[in-house]
Amino acid sequence: xxxxxxxxxxxxxxxxxxxxxxxxxxxxxxxxxxxxxxxxxxxxxxxxxxxxxxxxxxxxxxxxxxxxxxxxxxxxxxxxxxxxxxxxxxxxxxxxxxxxxxxxxxxxxxxxxx
Amino acid sequence: xxxxxxxxxxxxxxxxxxxxxxxxxxxxxxxxxxxxxxxxxxxxxxxxxxxxxxxxxxxxxxxxxxxxxxxxxxxxxxxxxxxxxxxxxxxxxxxxxxxxxxxxxxxxxxxxxxx
Numbered sequence: 001x002x003x004x005x006x007x008x009x010x011x012x013x014x015x016x017x018x019x020x021x022x023x024x025x026x027x028x029x030x031x032x033x034x035x036x037x038x039x040x041x042x043x044x045x046x047x048x049x050x051x052x053x054x055x056x057x058x059x060x061x062x063x064x065x066x067x068x069x070x071x072x073x074x075x076x077x078x079x080x081x082x083x084x085x086x087x088x089x090x091x092x093x094x095x096x097x098x099x100x101x102x103x104x105x106x107x108x109x110x111x112x113x114x
Numbered sequence: 115x116x117x118x119x120x121x122x123x124x125x126x127x128x129x130x131x132x133x134x135x136x137x138x139x140x141x142x143x144x145x146x147x148x149x150x151x152x153x154x155x156x157x158x159x160x161x162x163x164x165x166x167x168x169x170x171x172x173x174x175x176x177x178x179x180x181x182x183x184x185x186x187x188x189x190x191x192x193x194x195x196x197x198x199x200x201x202x203x204x205x206x207x208x209x210x211x212x213x214x215x216x217x218x219x220x221x222x223x224x225x226x227x228x229x
Contacts, residue, residue: 004156031216042223044220099162099164
């Protein structure tokens with residue numbers, strides 16, 4: 001059983017659409033991370049959050065600790081948003097998080113068509 | 115402004131050859147990690163280090179060794195490469211922080227093919 005599940009696995013949108021990517025996890029966490037990976041590229045951290053909501057430009061990330069669920073929203077999507085979006089969690093200390101490792105979802109591949 | 119730098123970016127090895135991947139970070143981070151990324155799977159932890167001179171096994175350590183002689187460098191070695199080690203390898207670093215809620219920084223990745 002995967003400890004971090006993302007949905008959908010693949011997502012195609014038209015430019016300008018509002019996009020939501022979901023992440024559910026089954027362990028206690030100290031933080032949740034949203035990461036972005038462009039084709040053939042490295043991995044960039046978009047957000048790290050442990051409660052509530054964060055916004056950066058057209059990207060919004062929310063987390064519900066009680067429900068163990070997070071969402072990444074992209075408003076007014078653009079072709080340059082096409083990438084793989086990865087959800088990862090930092091397990092809390094009583095879930096083996098003492099080494100600072102992250103547990104990753106499999107990623108959501110987003111393609112935004114012009 | 116380098117962050118985390120991995121070398122090389124691409125490599126093709128023959129089965130049985132050895133190589134070392136280098137990860138260097140200039141942020142004075144204590145924690146460093148090596149992950150592999152395979153199609154249809156999330157990143158999986160190979161080895162990690164919580165400080166200079168210390169290393170530990172992760173989820174998929176077999177066939178790999180690591181060393182962290184200097185705080186800024188974390189080396190991943192393949193002693194005898196196998197086709198199953200064909201993958202994209204990522205290095206990451208984090209600084210220690212309360213409850214480990216610190217941002218992770220990743221390198222650009224190394225695409226390794228073993229033929």
